[in-house]
Structures are given as C-alpha cells and as structure tokens.
Amino acid sequence: MPTAKSSAKPAGNLLYAQSGGVTAVINATASAVIETARARGIKVLAARNGILGALHEELIDTSKESAAAIAALGHTPGGAFGSCRVKLKSLDADRARYERLLAVLKAHDVRWFLYNGGNDSADTALKVSRLAAEFGYPLTCIGVPKTVDNDLAVTDCCPGFGSAAKYTAVSVREAALDVAAMAETSTKVFVYEAMGRHAGWLAAAAGLAGDGADAAPHLILFPERPFNEADFFAKVKATVERVGYCVVVASEGIQTADGRFVADAGGGKDSFGHTQLGGVASHLAGRVKDALGYKVHWALPDYLQRSARHVASKTDVEQARAVGKAAVEYALKGMNSVMPVIVRTSDSPYRWKIEAAPLDKVANHEKKMPAGFLRKDGYGIAAAARRYLEPLIRGEAPPPYGRDGLPKYVTLKNVAVKPKLPPFEG
Amino acid sequence: MPTAKSSAKPAGNLLYAQSGGVTAVINATASAVIETARARGIKVLAARNGILGALHEELIDTSKESAAAIAALGHTPGGAFGSCRVKLKSLDADRARYERLLAVLKAHDVRWFLYNGGNDSADTALKVSRLAAEFGYPLTCIGVPKTVDNDLAVTDCCPGFGSAAKYTAVSVREAALDVAAMAETSTKVFVYEAMGRHAGWLAAAAGLAGDGADAAPHLILFPERPFNEADFFAKVKATVERVGYCVVVASEGIQTADGRFVADAGGGKDSFGHTQLGGVASHLAGRVKDALGYKVHWALPDYLQRSARHVASKTDVEQARAVGKAAVEYALKGMNSVMPVIVRTSDSPYRWKIEAAPLDKVANHEKKMPAGFLRKDGYGIAAAARRYLEPLIRGEAPPPYGRDGLPKYVTLKNVAVKPKLPPFEG
Numbered sequence: 001m002p003t004a005k006s007s008a009k010p011a012g013n014l015l016y017a018q019s020g021g022v023t024a025v026i027n028a029t030a031s032a033v034i035e036t037a038r039a040r041g042i043k044v045l046a047a048r049n050g051i052l053g054a055l056h057e058e059l060i061d062t063s064k065e066s067a068a069a070i071a072a073l074g075h076t077p078g079g080a081f082g083s084c085r086v087k088l089k090s091l092d093a094d095r096a097r098y099e100r101l102l103a104v105l106k107a108h109d110v111r112w113f114l115y116n117g118g119n120d121s122a123d124t125a126l127k128v129s130r131l132a133a134e135f136g137y138p139l140t141c142i143g144v145p146k147t148v149d150n151d152l153a154v155t156d157c158c159p160g161f162g163s164a165a166k167y168t169a170v171s172v173r174e175a176a177l178d179v180a181a182m183a184e185t186s187t188k189v190f191v192y193e194a195m196g197r198h199a200g201w202l203a204a205a206a207g208l209a210g211d212g213a214d215a216a217p218h219l220i221l222f223p224e225r226p227f228n229e230a231d232f233f234a235k236v237k238a239t240v241e242r243v244g245y246c247v248v249v250a251s252e253g254i255q256t257a258d259g260r261f262v263a264d265a266g267g268g269k270d271s272f273g274h275t276q277l278g279g280v281a282s283h284l285a286g287r288v289k290d291a292l293g294y295k296v297h298w299a300l301p302d303y304l305q306r307s308a309r310h311v312a313s314k315t316d317v318e319q320a321r322a323v324g325k326a327a328v329e330y331a332l333k334g335m336n337s338v339m340p341v342i343v344r345t346s347d348s349p350y351r352w353k354i355e356a357a358p359l360d361k362v363a364n365h366e367k368k369m370p371a372g373f374l375r376k377d378g379y380g381i382a383a384a385a386r387r388y389l390e391p392l393i394r395g396e397a398p399p400p401y402g403r404d405g406l407p408k409y410v411t412l413k414n415v416a417v418k419p420k421l422p423p424f425e426g
Numbered sequence: 427m428p429t430a431k432s433s434a435k436p437a438g439n440l441l442y443a444q445s446g447g448v449t450a451v452i453n454a455t456a457s458a459v460i461e462t463a464r465a466r467g468i469k470v471l472a473a474r475n476g477i478l479g480a481l482h483e484e485l486i487d488t489s490k491e492s493a494a495a496i497a498a499l500g501h502t503p504g505g506a507f508g509s510c511r512v513k514l515k516s517l518d519a520d521r522a523r524y525e526r527l528l529a530v531l532k533a534h535d536v537r538w539f540l541y542n543g544g545n546d547s548a549d550t551a552l553k554v555s556r557l558a559a560e561f562g563y564p565l566t567c568i569g570v571p572k573t574v575d576n577d578l579a580v581t582d583c584c585p586g587f588g589s590a591a592k593y594t595a596v597s598v599r600e601a602a603l604d605v606a607a608m609a610e611t612s613t614k615v616f617v618y619e620a621m622g623r624h625a626g627w628l629a630a631a632a633g634l635a636g637d638g639a640d641a642a643p644h645l646i647l648f649p650e651r652p653f654n655e656a657d658f659f660a661k662v663k664a665t666v667e668r669v670g671y672c673v674v675v676a677s678e679g680i681q682t683a684d685g686r687f688v689a690d691a692g693g694g695k696d697s698f699g700h701t702q703l704g705g706v707a708s709h710l711a712g713r714v715k716d717a718l719g720y721k722v723h724w725a726l727p728d729y730l731q732r733s734a735r736h737v738a739s740k741t742d743v744e745q746a747r748a749v750g751k752a753a754v755e756y757a758l759k760g761m762n763s764v765m766p767v768i769v770r771t772s773d774s775p776y777r778w779k780i781e782a783a784p785l786d787k788v789a790n791h792e793k794k795m796p797a798g799f800l801r802k803d804g805y806g807i808a809a810a811a812r813r814y815l816e817p818l819i820r821g822e823a824p825p826p827y828g829r830d831g832l833p834k835y836v837t838l839k840n841v842a843v844k845p846k847l848p849p850f851e852g
Contacts, residue, residue: 022607024600047609078603084611166831173832174450174733177504181448184475185510190729208832282708302725303616307600313735313831393831398824405739405819406590406599406634 010042010332012111012268016062017047017054018146019117019124022079023160024167024295024309025320026146029116031074033144033296033325034062045417049082050117051124053099056424057104059417072410074321075399079307080412087120092303098131100424106137107420112331116144116324119152122339123363129337131194137403143339143359144327147319150201153365154357155341157392159323160306162316165205166393167301168194170248173209175299176216176247183245189288190238190247191298192217193281195305197253199368200224203306205389206249207381216247219379221280223253224369232284233291235379240294250280304338310407314395319352326354345421350391436468436758438537439655441450442488443480445543448505449733450593451588451746454574455542456507457500459570460488460751466758471534471843475508475602477541477550481523483530483845486673487559490841496838499849500747502700503735504534506838508680513546517553531844542570542750545578549789555763569765569785570753572746574732576627577821579791580783581767585749586732588742591631592725592755592819593734594620594675598793602673603727607673613722615662615714616673617724618643621731623679625794625815626650628731631815632675633807642673645805647706649679650795653688656708661718661805674705676706734835740821745778752780776817 005122013231014037017024030046037044046060047053053060060081062070067207073080088094105113105128115125122143129141172192180192194202200222210216218239221227225400239246263280279394319342326340338356345351373385381389399407440463444452455693456472472486473479479486486507488496499506514520531539531554542553548569555567570576576587598618607617620628626648636642644665647653665672679687691705707724715722746767750767764782771777799811807815825833 016591016608022604052610076603079607081807082610083607085608086611099847148733169832171734173835174503174735175729177835178448178504178729180507181444181509182511184478184508187729208830214566216801239699249844264449279708282705291427297729299730300494300724300726301730303601303604303613304597304725304727307604308597310596311598315831390830394829396824396827396833398822401822403742404634404816405821406595 001357011041012109013045014112014328014331015045015047015054015059015105015110016113016114017050017116018079018081018083019050019115020083020085020200021148021306022077022083023146023148023306024077024163024312025159025317026076026116027076027080027315028074028320029144029146029159029324031070032321033114033328034070036325036328038329042332045110046081048414050084051086051088051369052084053082054101054104057107057419057421059108060414061305061417064223065412069410069412072408073412075309076409077307081257081414086277088124088127089106091131097129102131102135102137103129103421107140108417109198113139113141114144114327114331115141116146118147118149119362119366121362122359124336126359126363140334140336142331143362144323145339145341148195148202149199149205150198152362153367154361155339156318156344156352157342159316159320161201161321162313162392163308163311164195164202164306166316167305168202168312169208169313169393170311172206172217172249176209179247180216186295187297188240188245188294189285189296190245190259191281191285191296192247192249193279193298194249196223196249196251198223200251200365201369202382203249203251204369204373204385205393207385208363208389208393210252214243215284217249218243218246219248220381221248221250221254222374222378223255223367225374226257227254228257229287233288236288237292240246242356248284251283252280254280258375265290309399312397312399313393317397322354330356347387347391350394436466436537438451438535439469439471440538440754440757441471441473441485441531441534441536442540443476443542444505444507444509445476445547446509446511446605447574448503448730448733449508449572449574450589450738451585451743452542453504453506453584454500454743454746455570455750457496458747459540459754460496462751462754466754468758470534472507472739473839477512477514478510478512479508480527480530481850483533483847483850485843486840487533487567491838495836495838498817499838501735502835503733507840514550516555517557524553527554528557528561528563530603531565534843537566539565539567540753540757541567542571542572544573544575544780545788545790545792548785549628552763552785552789564710566607566760566762568753569788570749571765572629574621575625577625577793578788579793580741580771583745583768585742585746587627588739588818589734589737590621590628590732591815592739592742593731593737593824594628594631594817595634597727598632598643598673598675598735605671605673612721613709613723614666614671614720615722616671617711617722618673618675619724619726620675622649622677623669624649624792626677627795629675629677630795630799630807631757631819633811634639634815634819640669643670643675644672645674645682646807647674647676648795648800648804649681651675651678651800651804652683653680654683655665655706655713659714662714663718674710676710678706691751696805714774733827737817738823740823741818743823748754756830773813773817776820825848
C-alpha cells in the first residue's frame with residue numbers, strides 16, 4: 001500500500017481553532033483556511049470553543065459542510081466554531097494540559113495546528129510546537145492574527161480591527177450629525193465609548209469621522225494619555241461654546257495619572273448597593289452633567305462594534321482571508337512557529353503583502369499607539385495616525401441580504417468528530 | 427405688470443421645518459420636498475432648528491443649494507436645518523408665539539407651511555392653520571410624518587422607524603453571533619437597550635433578528651407589559667441553561683407593575699453621590715449579575731440607532747421621500763391641515779400608498795403596539811408583529827462611500843435669509 005509520500009496529498013489533518021474575542025471577519029479567515037486546505041485535499045478539523053475543544057476532544061469535521069456554507073462563512077460575523085477566553089500557562093505549570101493537547105492532536109492525526117487569535121494564542125501555539133518537538137511528534141504550528149484591539153506586534157495591523165474601526169468612524173460621523181441637529185434645545189454633549197482597555201486604536205479610528213478643529217469628534221480620550229478631569233471639562237465647555245455641541249469618544253481603558261481606571265470611579269455600586277456596571281461613557285456623561293449642567297447622551301456599542309459585519313472594511317476582509325490562506329500555505333511548507341503578518345509597503349497608494357514572522361516575536365507583546373499618532377493637545381489624532389488608519393477602513397464588502405431585509409449569515413452544521421480518547425479532567 | 431395669477435407658478439414661498447428627534451431619513455423627506463417644489467418653481471425656505479427658527483426669523487434659503495447637494499441630502503442622516511424639542515402650548519396660552527409665527531410667515535410670503543415631525547408637530551401645524559384662518563391669511567399647513575418611535579396615529583408606520591428597526595434587527599443578530607461564540611467561557615447574558623419610552627416598537631423589531639424558541643433575541647422586554655424581575659430572572663436562567671447564553675432586548679421605557687421606570691431604579695446616583703446615568707440595560711445587567719452570577723455585557727446604541735443611514739431600510743427611504751413629495755402636492759392643491767400618511771394595502775406582497783389624513787386625527791394621539799403583537803408569554807413577538815414589521819426593514823439603500831471608506835454625507839451651505847422683522851423676545 002503506497003503511503004502519503006507517493007501521493008500529492010500530504011498525510012494528516014489540519015486543526016483550526018479560534019481564540020479570544022471574536023470579530024466581524026475571523027470567520028473570513030476560517031473560510032479561507034478551509035477553502036485553501038480543501039483545494040489541497042487536506043481535511044480541516046475545527047476545535048469547538050477554541051483550545052477548550054482541543055483539550056476536551058470536542059472536534060468538528062468541517063468536511064461535512066458544503067462549499068456554499070464555507071463560502072458564506074466568509075461574510076458571517078462571530079466565531080462559527082466557538083471561541084474561548086482561556087490562556088494556558090507555562091509548559092511547566094500547565095504540563096498536563098499541553099500533553100493532553102498533544103495526545104488529542106496525535107489521536108486525530110493532526111499534523112498542522114492553526115491557532116487564530118491574539119498574542120496569548122501566539123504564545124500557546126509556540127508552546128504546543130515546542131512540546132511536539134520535545135516528544136518527536138511532527139507538528140507544524142501556525143499563529144493566525146486576529147483582534148479588534150490592533151495590539152499585535154510585528155504585523156502592521158490586525159484582521160478584525162479595520163472593520164471595527166470602520167464601524168466606529170461611520171457610527172460617530174452619523175451620531176454627530178444627529179447631535180448637531182438637536183443641540184440648540186437638547187443634547188449638547190455626546191459621549192461614545194470605544195473598546196480598548198490598553199491601547200486607543202479604536203478610539204483613534206473615530207478621529208477619521210471628521211477633520212478640522214470644529215469637526216466631530218471634538219475630543220478623543222486615549223488610554224495612552226492620563227485623564228485629567230478638570231482639563232477635560234474645560235475642553236468640553238470651550239467646544240460647546242464655540243461649536244454649539246461636543247462629541248467625545250472615550251476609550252474604555254482611560255486612566256487617571258495615578259493609574260486608576262476612570263470606568264471604576266463610580267465604585268461599582270448604585271445608591272442601593274446594587275452592582276452598577278457603568279463604564280466610561282456613562283461615568284463621563286454623569287460628571288459632565290454635574291459639572292457643566294449640559295444635557296448629555298452617551299452610547300456604548302459594546303459587542304456591536306466588533307460584530308458589525310454589515311459595515312465591514314473591504315481591506316480588512318481581504319486581509320483576513322489572506323492571512324488564512326497564507327497560514328495553510330506556510331503550514332503545508334512546514335514553516336513551523338510562524339504567523340502570517342501584514343506588511344505595509346506603501347501608504348499612498350496603499351499596498352500590503354503577507355510575510356511570515358516568528359511566533360516568538362509576536363507572543364506576549366502588546367503594541368501601543370506611537371506617541372506621534374496623538375494630536376499635540378492629546379485630544380485627537382495627528383496626520384500620521386490618519387495616514388495609518390485610513391486605508392484600513394477603505395472599501396465596502398457588504399454581506400448578501402435576504403428578502404427579509406437581513407444579512408444572510410450562515411449557521412454551520414458543526415458535525416462532531418467521534419472522540420477516541422478517555423475524557424480529560426483538567 | 428402681470429401677477430402670479432397669470433403664470434403657471436403659484437405665488438409665494440414654502441416653509442419647511444423639522445421637529446423633534448431626527449432620523450436616518452428625515453433628510454430624505456426634506457430632499458423630496460425641495461425637489462418637488464423646485465420642479466414646480468416654488469422657493470423653499472427652511473426654518474433653522476425647527477419652529478425656533480420660524481419664531482426667531484432664522485430662515486434658510488434652500489434655493490442657494492445645488493441640485494447635487496439636495497440629491498445628496500436624500501442619503502444624509504441627521505437634520506440638515508436643525509431640529510428642536512419645543513412644543514407650543516394651546517392657542518390661548520401661547521398666543522404671542524403663534525402670532526409671531528404668523529407674522530414671520532407673512533413677512534416672507536409663506537403660503538405653504540410643512541412641519542415634519544411627530545404628533546406634537548401635527549398639533550402645532552393644526553394650530554397655526556387655525557390662527558391663519560382666524561386672521562384671514564391664506565396659508566396651507568401640512569404635517570409630514572417622522573419618528574423612530576413609530577407611534578403616530580392613522581399612518582401604518584412612520585418614516586424613520588423602518589431604518590431604526592433594520593439597524594436594531596441587524597445589530598442584535600450580529601451581536602448574538604458574537605455572544606454565542608464566547609458563551610462557554612465568557613459572557614452568558616447580553617442586554618441590548620432599544621429606544622421607546624412609551625411603546626415597544628423598536629424592541630419588537632429586534633425580534634426579527636431570529637425566529638424559534640432558541641433563536642436570539644431570547645427575551646424582549648416591552649413597556650406595554652409590566653416588568654416582573656423575579657419572572658425575568660427565571661426566564662434568563664432557563665434560557666442560559668437550555669441555550670448556553672441569553673440575549674435580552676429591553677425597551678428603555680419598561681416599568682414595574684406600580685408604574686416606576688426600571689431605568690430609574692438605581693436612584694440616579696453612584697455610591698459617591700455622583701449622577702449615574704445608567705439606563706435600563708446597565709441596570710438589568712447589574713441585577714442579573716448579582717442575582718444569577720453570570721458574566722454580563724450590555725449595549726446602549728442611543729443615537730446610533732436613529733442615525734444609522736448606512737444600514738437604512740430601502741422601504742423606509744422610499745416612504746420618507748413619498749411623504750415629502752405628497753406633502754408638497756397636497757400643499758399646492760390647498761389641502762389644508764392634512765398629513766400624508768402611509769396606507770398598507772397588502773402584507774404579502776407588501777403594498778402601500780400615500781393618502782391624506784386630517785391633522786386632528788393625528789395630533790396628540792399616541793399609537794401603542796396592539797396586544798396581539800406580543801408572544802403569549804410576553805417576552806417576544808407574535809406572528810402578527812412579524813407580518814407587520816418585516817416589510818418595513820426590507821431592501822437596502824446604502825449611501826455612496828468615498829475613497830476614504832466613509833459615507834459621503836452632505837453639509838448644506840444653509841444661507842440665511844435676511845430678517846425683515848424686529849427680533850422676537852419669546
């Protein structure tokens with residue numbers, strides 16, 4: 001019986017898993033991974049709920065999905081196989097789990113492991129790769145970038161960010177038109193809360209909504225810059241008096257100079273002692289109302305901003321597909337412990353390509369915004385930030401809509417692979 | 427010198443004003459008003475900031491805008507001339523202001539007054555019309571419907587609602603996919619807050635996002651139905667245990683059986699005594715966390731939901747234009763004190779037409795959702811609601827986008843008309 005060596009089809013299966021917060025385009029990456037592997041005759045297994053599914057041997061056989069379903073996955077937000085917020089510790093501290101992972105991979109003849117996530121996932125992929133080498137198991141591990149936070153090292157940007165950035169800029173531009181129309185007798189200050197616990201990338205993207213001193217958003221609050229309430233109040237007041245209203249965009253992660261999160265300033269309880277999950281925008285709106293007496297409104301789009309596939313950036317969708325395709329190609333070439341990253345070769349015209357970066361350059365690093373991206377007064381974005389951000393939200397890639405007026409998002413069958421190992425308690 | 431009588435062009439100007447909360451498509455109505463009037467050779471003046479501009483003689487000459495700008499107005503959200511939240515009282519109580527209004531109309535030879543708003547605006551238009559008759563001034567007053575609240579009497583639906591409804595259904599469908607992907611290790615309960623202080627139309631529209639017992643949204647809270655916290659907790663718990671997560675949509679206006687707004691339950695202060703502008707979603711999320719221990723997230727789209735022109739309903743845009751066009755036609759025919767309303771002639775296929783309704787049938791009435799629109803358990807929508815709502819979000823009408831990835835919204839020049847009267851103190 002000839003072995004895989006004599007055939008064009010490489011031996012073994014590919015395991016794909018999603019990790020961390022999902023995005024509007026992580027499924028576009030999944031779609032490209034599956035389509036690229038299928039074209040090479042490789043079966044793709046997917047882990048249910050990310051690394052948890054790999055640990056618990058809850059695997060999905062994607063070969064049961066039709067080509068049409070996998071194509072539709074390319075325009076469906078969320079995470080089609082489930083994701084998780086689980087970070088494995090060091091090889092020593094979490095040895096039992098890493099060994100179980102390897103046992104599951106072996107049991108299902110997985111020779112290529114693609115982990116689609118942020119810097120934690122890159123770290124996990126790296127460690128799985130090291131353990132496989134230690135055990136002499138032939139495994140190629142690839143990290144695939146994804147995060148709306150845009151905080152991965154090496155890559156110029158992260159798939160998922162461009163679409164969330166476009167959502168942010170479009171939403172702020174639209175809401176600002178509403179506030180402008182009503183300001184004479186109603187809301188004078190509007191606060192929009194953007195995701196970004198440590199880095200202000202999404203808040204910065206709101207800056208694309210307008211340009212010029214009087215264009216909304218008038219004030220952007222970045223986690224990179226200490227929040228000074230008195231200075232902020234003065235800026236809000238000056239803006240309302242000059243423009244007639246003030247649109248504020250606040251990163252959820254802004255902190256005061258002594259390192260306290262502004263979002264926690266309310267103490268987490270209401271006056272009855274109940275948990276009060278306020279957030280930054282609600283807090284700032286209340287403080288502005290108390291201090292300046294203006295009518296305020298605020299918005300907290302929360303998950304809407306990272307799942308808004310309906311207003312995805314075409315650039316982002318293309319990059320999400322490109323990293324998925326490259327990940328499979330790198331894997332099949334045996335390029336172990338790398339991540340396909342986006343390299344920008346030109347701002348204008350915007351040009352980019354995919355290259356392989358060593359996973360250890362990506363793992364556990366966090367990219368903050370360069371200081372030169374902030375406007376001098378710290379409340380807006382500089383020209384360098386515009387040059388960087390603008391291409392990332394460029395182009396529209398709307399999903400198909402049904403007769404019912406809603407986007408046609410796919411739900412996969414997610415057929416389970418029969419487990420081969422005893423259950424894992426860990 | 428021949429007078430207007432000898433010409434095809436009727437004598438006088440048309441005044442158009444926007445009132446109350448703006449929408450994604452009120453400018454589409456304005457665009458149709460101006461284009462229809464221009465085609466008949468009529469000059470359209472617009473009041474700056476609604477009725478305030480009419481009182482203070484702050485009028486805008488729309489003839490200074492290019493045809494391209496007026497066309498672009500058709501896909502620009504917000505209120506291009508400004509709106510206001512000012513309700514005139516009875517003719518007796520507010521006599522000075524009504525007389526001033528009439529003086530301004532006379533001074534600028536306004537023979538047709540189109541007031542684009544909700545039931546308050548219909549009432550104002552009616553009273554202006556009565557005063558004009560009393561003074562023997564030839565004026566035709568038309569109310570033009572608009573409100574995301576969908577609570578106007580007579581008309582089958584209100585321009586602005588369909589687009590906000592589409593935004594709601596799309597956003598909830600997308601966010602639900604995100605929650606589903608993360609639920610195993612992260613957020614189990616997600617609460618989306620919809621506008622609707624008195625009627626649950628927008629919350630109901632969220633029900634279009636899914637169908638069937640396990641499809642999101644799992645629970646909708648309507649202002650039409652008393653909120654029972656214990657029952658709600660039980661429903662949330664049962665849903666999480668059955669489905670794995672629970673997506674809740676709450677109308678901002680839900681009340682307990684004793685008539686208290688749930689949004690006010692936090693007392694309005696945080697534990698430091700600062701104003702806490704929580705809202706319903708934040709309150710419910712905190713209560714669910716305290717009572718059931720689940721990880722919760724919530725979203726408050728606020729103005730985003732009524733300004734989201736990027737995801738407007740084509741049906742809604744067409745109806746917004748149709749009422750604008752009909753309003754001018756009715757005005758020029760001298761059909762006084764009427765409103766063009768949308769009459770549904772068939773659910774499937776969806777068919778509608780515009781008819782004139784007397785303003786006094788619309789003014790000061792509020793349309794609530796029929797009881798038959800709620801699911802038997804009160805936490806979702808019934809088939810009748812789907813039949814009513816679905817055609818209203820049908821079709822896409824995206825705005826043009828620029829090379830920069832953002833919708834091309836227009837800012838009008840808004841050239842002021844020179845005042846002819848002394849300033850008004852009132």
